[in-house]
Amino acid sequence: MLKFVKNHMESITGIEIYPIISLLIFFTFFVVLFWWVFTAKKEYINKVSNIPLDNQQNDTIL
Template sequence: MKFINYLEKISGVSIYPVVSLILFTSMFVIVVLYAMKTSKERISEMEKLPLDEN
């Protein structure tokens, strides 16, 4: 039996793609806004972290 046959038997399964799209889009927007609002000093500080010996 194919996987699609299992999904057809679940009532209300069509809401899951919509919910996942909304979650992905909202997380993407949050990350983009965070990246845009972060100061240049903070970004410079984070760039140097892998090379920092302290």
């Protein structure tokens, strides 16, 4: 089965670009994510991190 897949993949022209594109998308996503984390305002981070706690307090009151 593996031999069939390997032979079939080798017969497709231009297939070598897909792993490169996947790696670039993966790398770009995480670079943007790290950039956002390091440039995010601390007030926003604190506000968003307290959302689950605020919802629990409101649920117990209701």
